[in-house]
Amino acid sequence: MALVLKQPSVLPGFGLTLGFALFYFSLIVLIPLSGLIVKTTTLTWQQFWHTVTEPRAMASYQLTFGASFLGALINGFFGSVVAWVLVRYHFPGRSIVDALVDLPFALPTAVAGIALTAIYSSNGWIGSYLEPLGLKVAFTPLGVLVALTFIGLPFVVRTVQPVLQDLDKEVEEAATTLGANRWQTFRAVIVPELWPALLTGMAMAFARSVGEYGSVIFIAGNMPLKSEITPLLIMTKLEQYDYAGATALGVVMLVVSFVLALMINLIQWWSGRRHTAS
Amino acid sequence: MSTEIAARVRNEEWKASLTSESTLVRWTLIAIALGYLTLFLFVPLAAVFSEALKKGLAGYFASFQDPDTLAAIRLTFIAASLAVPLNLMFGVAAAWAIAKFEFVGKQILITLIDIPLAVSPVISGLIYVLLFGAQGWVGPWLAEHDIKIIFALPGIVLATTFVTVPFIARELIPLMQSQGREEEEAALTLGASGWQTFIRVTLPNIKWSLLYGVILCNARAMGEFGAVSVVSGHIRGLTNTLPLHVEILYNEYNAVGAFAVASLLTLLAIVTLVVKTVIERKSAPSRATQDAEWRMQPGSPS
Amino acid sequence: MILKPFVLTLALLTGALGFTSSIQAAESISILNVSYDPTRELYQEFNAAFAKHWQAKTGQTVKILQSHGGSSKQARAVIDGLEADVVTLALAYDIDAISEKAGLLPANWQSRLPNNSAPYSSTITFLVRKGNPKGIKDWNDLVKPGVSVITPNPKTSGVARWNYLAAWGYALKQFGGDEAKAQDFVWRLFKNVPVLDSGARGATTTFVERGIGDVLINWENEILLSTKGSGKDKFEIVVPPISILAEPTVSVVDKIVDKRGTRLVAQAYLEYLYSEEGQEIAGKNNYRPQLPAVAAKYAANFPAVERFTLQEFFGNWQKAHKAHFADGASFDQIYLQSPK
Numbered sequence: 057m058a059l060v061l062k063q064p065s066v067l068p069g070f071g072l073t074l075g076f077a078l079f080y081f082s083l084i085v086l087i088p089l090s091g092l093i094v095k096t097t098t099l100t101w102q103q104f105w106h107t108v109t110e111p112r113a114m115a116s117y118q119l120t121f122g123a124s125f126l127g128a129l130i131n132g133f134f135g136s137v138v139a140w141v142l143v144r145y146h147f148p149g150r151s152i153v154d155a156l157v158d159l160p161f162a163l164p165t166a167v168a169g170i171a172l173t174a175i176y177s178s179n180g181w182i183g184s185y186l187e188p189l190g191l192k193v194a195f196t197p198l199g200v201l202v203a204l205t206f207i208g209l210p211f212v213v214r215t216v217q218p219v220l221q222d223l224d225k226e227v228e229e230a231a232t233t234l235g236a237n238r239w240q241t242f243r244a245v246i247v248p249e250l251w252p253a254l255l256t257g258m259a260m261a262f263a264r265s266v267g268e269y270g271s272v273i274f275i276a277g278n279m280p281l282k283s284e285i286t287p288l289l290i291m292t293k294l295e296q297y298d299y300a301g302a303t304a305l306g307v308v309m310l311v312v313s314f315v316l317a318l319m320i321n322l323i324q325w326w327s328g329r330r331h332t333a334s
Numbered sequence: 335m336s337t338e339i340a341a342r343v344r345n346e347e348w349k350a351s352l353t354s355e356s357t358l359v360r361w362t363l364i365a366i367a368l369g370y371l372t373l374f375l376f377v378p379l380a381a382v383f384s385e386a387l388k389k390g391l392a393g394y395f396a397s398f399q400d401p402d403t404l405a406a407i408r409l410t411f412i413a414a415s416l417a418v419p420l421n422l423m424f425g426v427a428a429a430w431a432i433a434k435f436e437f438v439g440k441q442i443l444i445t446l447i448d449i450p451l452a453v454s455p456v457i458s459g460l461i462y463v464l465l466f467g468a469q470g471w472v473g474p475w476l477a478e479h480d481i482k483i484i485f486a487l488p489g490i491v492l493a494t495t496f497v498t499v500p501f502i503a504r505e506l507i508p509l510m511q512s513q514g515r516e517e518e519e520a521a522l523t524l525g526a527s528g529w530q531t532f533i534r535v536t537l538p539n540i541k542w543s544l545l546y547g548v549i550l551c552n553a554r555a556m557g558e559f560g561a562v563s564v565v566s567g568h569i570r571g572l573t574n575t576l577p578l579h580v581e582i583l584y585n586e587y588n589a590v591g592a593f594a595v596a597s598l599l600t601l602l603a604i605v606t607l608v609v610k611t612v613i614e615r616k617s618a619p620s621r622a623t624q625d626a627e628w629r630m631q632p633g634s635p636s
Numbered sequence: 637m638i639l640k641p642f643v644l645t646l647a648l649l650t651g652a653l654g655f656t657s658s659i660q661a662a663e664s665i666s667i668l669n670v671s672y673d674p675t676r677e678l679y680q681e682f683n684a685a686f687a688k689h690w691q692a693k694t695g696q697t698v699k700i701l702q703s704h705g706g707s708s709k710q711a712r713a714v715i716d717g718l719e720a721d722v723v724t725l726a727l728a729y730d731i732d733a734i735s736e737k738a739g740l741l742p743a744n745w746q747s748r749l750p751n752n753s754a755p756y757s758s759t760i761t762f763l764v765r766k767g768n769p770k771g772i773k774d775w776n777d778l779v780k781p782g783v784s785v786i787t788p789n790p791k792t793s794g795v796a797r798w799n800y801l802a803a804w805g806y807a808l809k810q811f812g813g814d815e816a817k818a819q820d821f822v823w824r825l826f827k828n829v830p831v832l833d834s835g836a837r838g839a840t841t842t843f844v845e846r847g848i849g850d851v852l853i854n855w856e857n858e859i860l861l862s863t864k865g866s867g868k869d870k871f872e873i874v875v876p877p878i879s880i881l882a883e884p885t886v887s888v889v890d891k892i893v894d895k896r897g898t899r900l901v902a903q904a905y906l907e908y909l910y911s912e913e914g915q916e917i918a919g920k921n922n923y924r925p926q927l928p929a930v931a932a933k934y935a936a937n938f939p940a941v942e943r944f945t946l947q948e949f950f951g952n953w954q955k956a957h958k959a960h961f962a963d964g965a966s967f968d969q970i971y972l973q974s975p976k
Contacts, residue, residue, distance in 0.1 A: 063436040067518055068528035074431035078443075080424045084495055085450055088461035091471065095464050111972055134370040141367040145360055153368070155611045159375055162550070162603035164557030165455075166577040167596040170584055171378040174385060177846045181377060195831045195848065206374050238355055267454030270559035270577070277831040278789065280971045287456040287560070292834075294460065294564075295708040295792045297715070297737060298963070303464070306457045313452035314445075321445045468717035468738060477717070485718040567718040569668060569703045582704070585837040586676060587862075589845070 092310065095303040107304040115281040116289045117308075119197055123285075124265035127204035128212075128258040135212025135261075136254060142213070143220040161210045165270030172203055173275045195277030200285060203271045208261030215257035219250055252327030256320055263316040267309065382600050386593035397583075397594035405571040406579040406595070412487065413562075413575060414555040417495040421551055425502025426544070430532075433510030434518065444507065450499045458496045459564025462489055485567030490575065493561040498551045505547035506540055513539055542617035546610055553606040557599055664697035667898050667905065670720035672707040672794055672884070673837045674858045678921040679724070685917060686908050690901065698901055706835040707794030708733075714740065714889065721893050721902040724886040726794025726836075728752070729953035731887050740891040754883035755909035756923035759943050760795070760802045762874040763843065763852040763859045770850045774876045775806040778851060779824040786849035788839040789832040790960070790967050795882075796836075797961060799853045802880035804960070805949045809878065819966060826970045844871070855882070857922035860937070881943035884923075 062070065096104060107113065141147075142154050160168065175181045177194040186193060193199050223246065231241040269287040277283045284292075286309060293302035354360070387394055397403065428447065432440060450458065466483040467473050476483060483489045517539070521531040537544075559577040566573045574582065576599055583592035671679060683700040690698045703710065703718070707726035714720045715738040725731055728746055735741050746753045764772050770783050778785050790796040803825055807818035831848060833839040836858055843852040844862050851874070852859070863871050886906050893899040908914045915925040919934035950956035960966045 061438050065435055065515070066522055067434050067515055067531075068522075069532075070431060070435050070437075073427040074435075074437070077424055077428035077431055080420075081428070081446070081499070084492070084499060086446075088465055088496070089449070089453070091464045092457065092461050112968070134366070137363055138367040138371065141364050144354075145364055147364055151611070153371060155607045156375055156379075157371070158607050158610065159379065159603060162553040162557070162606045164559055164577045164580070164596075164599045164603075166559040166580050167382065167557070167599050168378065170580065170592060170596060171381045171385075173846075175377055175381045177848075179847045181381065182373070194846065195842070202374075206378070209374055238359075263452040267452060267457070269454060269456050270563075273834070278834060279830075279832050280789075280791075280968075287454045288834075290454070290456050290460070291564075292789075292791050295706065295712055296961075296963070297708075297712060297733060299464070299469075301963075302460065306454075306460060309454050309457060313449060313454075317445050317448040317452050320448065321441065325441065463716050466717075467715075469715060473717060482717075482719070484716065485713065567703055567713050568705050569701050569718075572701055585673065585835075585841065587841070587845075 089310065092303050092306050095300065096307050099300045099304060103300075104304050107301045108308050112280050112284070113286070113289060113305060116284050116286040119200060119283065120266055120286045121312075123197065123200045123204050124208075124262050126201055127208050127265050128262040130201075130205050131208045131212045131261050132254060132258045135209065135257060136216050136250065139213045139216040139220055143217060157213050158210050160206050160208075165207070165268065166274070168206060169203065169271035169274030172199075172206060172271065176202055176275065194275050195283065197276075197283050199275040199277065200272055200283060203275050204265040204268060207268050207271060208265050211261040211264065212254065212257035215253045215260070216250055219253040223249055252323055256323050256327075259316060259320045259323065263313060263320065266312060266316070379600065382593055382596050385589060386597040388593075389590050393590055394594050394597075397588075397591040398598075400591070402571045402574065403579060403591075403595060406574045406576050407598075409487070409490070409572075409574065410556050410576040413490050413494050414552055416491045417498055417555045418548060418552050420495055421498055421502050422544075422548060424499065425506055425547060428503045429506035429510050429540075430536075432507050433513075434515050447500050447503050447507075450496055455497060455558065455560025456564060458561035459493050462492055462496075462565050484565045485569070485573060487573075489565040490562055490573065493565045494555045494558050497558050497561050498555045501551035501554060502544070502547035505543045505550070509540055509543045510536075542613045546613050549606050549609050549613075553603055556602060664699055665898060665901055666699040666701060667721035667902050668701045668703065668719060669722050669724055669905070670703045670710050670714055670718060671724040672710060672726040673704055673835045674795075674855055674861070675724060675884075676702070676704050677861065678857075678918065678923065681921065682909070682914060682917045685913055686905055689908060689913070690904065693904075696901075698905075700905070706792050708792055714738070719892050719896070720889050721896065721898050722886065722888055722906055724884065726884050727797060727953060728883070728885045729797075729957055730794065731885055732953060734889070740889050741887055742890065745887045746885060748888075749886065749906060750910060751926050752883060753885045753887055754926070755886060755906070755914065756884070756918040756925055758856045758882045758884065758923055759879045759941055760798055760853060760882060761856045761859050761879065761941075762876065763854065763862060763871050764850065764874050766870055766872055768872055768874065772851050772874055775803055775825075775878070776810070776821075778803070778828065778853070779821060781828075783828055783851065784830055784849045785825060785828040786831060786833075786839050786843045786852045787829055787854070788835055792834045793836055793839075794884075795855050795858070796832075796839075797956075798855075798880055798882045800960060800967065801946065801950060801956060802853075802882075805880055805944050806876075806878055808949050809944070822966070823970050823973075826967075856924075856938070860922040875939045875941055878942045878944065881945045883946075 099107065138157065142150065142157075173180075173194050176183045176186075176199060178184065178187045178192065180194070183193055191198070193202055227245055228241055231245050232238070236244065267287060269285075269291075272285050273288055276285060276288070278288060286305060290302045290305050290309075293305065355363075428443075432444060463484055464470050465472055466476060466489065468477060483492070517535050518531050521535045522528070526534065557577055558575075559581075562575055563578055563581075566575065566578055568574060568578060568582070570582070576595060580592050580595050580599070583595060669679060669683075679700075679702055683702070687698050687700065690696060703713075703720070705713075707730050711723070711725060711730035711733050714723060714734050723731055723734065731741070731745060732743075735743050735745060749755070762772060764770065770780075771777065772783070777783065787799045788796040790800045800822065803822050804818050807821035808815070811817035811821075831839075831842050833842055836854055839852060840854060840858055840862055843849050844867060859873055863873055886909065888899065888902045888906060893902045909918070910926070912927065912930060915927040915930040919925045919930055919937070922937065924938050925931045925934060946953065946956065950959070958965065
């Protein structure tokens with residue numbers, strides 16, 4: 057009696073919609089995913105531990121998570137600049153640029169992969185200028201970083217942009233009137249407002265990059281221990297008929313995905329509360 | 335009168351000057367933003383079309399004469415036309431339950447919906463192989479009854495659906511949450527049925543977000559590579575979707591063909607973005623006024 | 637709502653198209669050939685020839701569907717339920733796997749067709765840049781410092797396993813059967829590899845299109861193919877004096893053909909590979925024909941190479957796999973022992 061599972065409401069359809077949503081989601085997502093975990097239990101704990109900590113797997117985590125993190129940082133900085141410029145300034149072609157920011161989201165990853173490889177390889181448009189500088193992008197870990205940065209590009213822009221738009225300019229005006237210079241205003245007034253959105257955006261970019269496969273395999277070079285990402289290692293294990301091994305790595309990635317999704321929602325929940333509280 | 339206006343304009347200018355940067359800073363920031371986008375967005379975009387048109391327009395269109403390419407286009411459309419409506423139903427149902435009611439475990443459900451976005455596409459494909467593959471749990475039973483799921487259309491649709499499950503729900507949930515439920519409650523009090531309330535009251539409020547969700551979901555559905563690659567079987571003219579066909583052509587030294595098909599998918603992405611921009615303009619007039627506000631800045635003719 | 641009519645029309649349209657094509661299929665018979673990467677051109681030509689032959693012989697129209705990919709990946713798909721009537725893969729080990737893991741064909745499948753079920757053979761050769769700037773003549777030139785070697789990944793690619801074993805076998809011959817020295821030789825070779833593509837085609841693309849590496853090790857047919865057309869004046873073929881006899885094998889998948897009732901045509905399809913016309917097409921597509929008469933005709937295309945067999949040094953594929961390509965075996969050790 058003490059526990060209220062659902063607060064009463066006059067609106068109809070709760071049972072129907074929630075029932076359908078849960079049924080559908082279980083069928084398409086949850087049951088298949090739990091299959092992954094069940095398959096892993098065919099391994100003993102030692103085998104599981106051995107598979108997910110072997111040097112090749114460790115190197116692939118380092119690359120996958122490292123490059124995703126770096127990509128998220130790059131996007132965190134440049135994405136904020138892009139969002140700022142799009143919201144605050146006017147320049148020719150602004151609305152086109154604004155629309156195109158979402159391109160990596162809508163563009164198939166395989167297309168992104170071949171396009172990036174074509175321009176960043178040593179005889180490509182950009183690669184041919186970087187090569188004399190001793191910078192090799194395609195087929196190196198740097199290529200992975202480029203692909204993951206591309207994939208994560210829209211997230212920070214799209215989370216920071218609305219916050220900037222809603223920012224009350226009067227607070228900024230007040231700060232300036234009180235004697236703060238522009239930089240101080242930016243740091244003390246604007247940054248704290250942007251912070252939750254920026255974090256959410258970076259976490260989303262990171263989560264998306266960690267699992268990315270299509271665009272990376274074209275540009276990575278796929279050297280074991282050097283430029284091999286975890287999803288590719290899973291594919292490689294599959295091709296060697298090592299299903300349990302593949303699922304073990306899959307479980308590791310799944311746990312990371314879930315933690316990330318939880319984090320994103322926590323940040324959003326936290327910033328939502330902050331807003332309603334203030 | 336006129337002095338009053340002049341004073342107001344001056345006041346506006348003064349206020350604007352408080353919240354803007356020097357021209358140098360402004361243009362530096364614009365240059366950084368555009369430079370970054372050029373490197374990561376515009377050049378790859380240009381590369382797709384430039385590679386596709388390497389052998390001229392004739393070569394470009396010849397790429398679409400190939401029956402295998404046409405079959406890939408057809409399969410991609412079929413898969414999307416099944417996956418998108420399924421996810422549309424889920425999105426609306428989930429958003430209704432989550433946004434209009436308070437219940438235990440709501441936050442967990444919202445988090446769960448995001449999972450397919452964070453799961454590696456390779457895993458999304460793998461789980462269906464584990465379930466429906468000949469060595470999987472249901473596989474032997476399916477084989478007995480001659481039902482094909484993976485390496486056939488149902489597998490491709492399932493994998494596509496999995497990756498695109500969250501898109502429509504994610505668009506609708508925040509919007510419907512912010513809109514509250516007063517309007518629906520009023521309609522019900524006035525005697526409308528639940529369905530009528532949804533059609534007449536809720537739907538008009540969410541139609542643009544709904545459409546945007548559908549468009550985005552569709553673009554992702556047509557472009558999915560990793561998950562579909564695992565369950566497709568790569569049979570030419572039968573189970574190859576467009577993104578897989580891009581890879582095949584690329585591996586056949588047919589760079590022009592690969593980029594031509596890629597350009598088709600890129601055009602789809604661009605159309606998606608255009609529709610999205612149009613929708614945003616229509617759904618958010620507030621944003622237009624906001625834009626106008628910014629145009630009041632010094633330097634712009636006003 | 638706005639989209640609904642659109643989606644509906646689309647569904648109807650695509651449904652209708654799918655329907656008509658399935659009606660057409662019902663009048664004829666179709667088989668699926670699951671093959672590895674570089675055979676696309678070969679089977680495109682052969683399928684047309686066989687369809688014609690089958691029509692003339694039986695009056696039945698046969699449609700041959702093709703699926704290509706990395707050899708092991710393709711075998712995995714068949715194990716997981718891809719309904720292949722015939723498999724034509726890069727190495728016997730992958731067909732063994734289908735027999736062993738899924739029981740779709742008997743373990744003695746290789747004895748059912750002539751030449752150990754290999755209708756054509758090939759070998760491993762080199763492709764270098766025009767003028768051969770690094771002076772590559774033989775396997776021992778590949779381990780020299782500063783030579784950049786392109787080969788796909790033996791973990792995922794069939795040809796890469798042939799490459800690996802060819803190098804290992806060469807070293808065994810060179811060092812009088814000293815396994816430790818052979819290991820060292822292959823390790824040094826792989827230290828020179830900057831990119832490990834997942835398949836034969838990927839490796840060729842890296843070398844040819846992306847301009848990476850001084851030498852590509854690949855199938856003889858793949859190398860010959862890439863020097864045709866625009867590649868003629870950019871690359872040179874180098875045939876090492878010694879290499880391995882590579883035998884891509886073929887088999888009917890028993891359980892599938894019995895279920896689908898296609899055994900007759902599938903069997904005839906593979907047998908036709910051994911016919912004069914089949915051999916002719918193989919020769920034209922740079923595979924070495926087994927039929928002496930046809931082999932003689934194409935002899936000019938295929939320089940004489942001393943080809944040692946897998947059996948000579950490695951016993952059989954099961955043993956070779958265990959010693960070299962299984963998890964933690966000799967190939968993995970290359971990267972684990974001295975990480976760069």
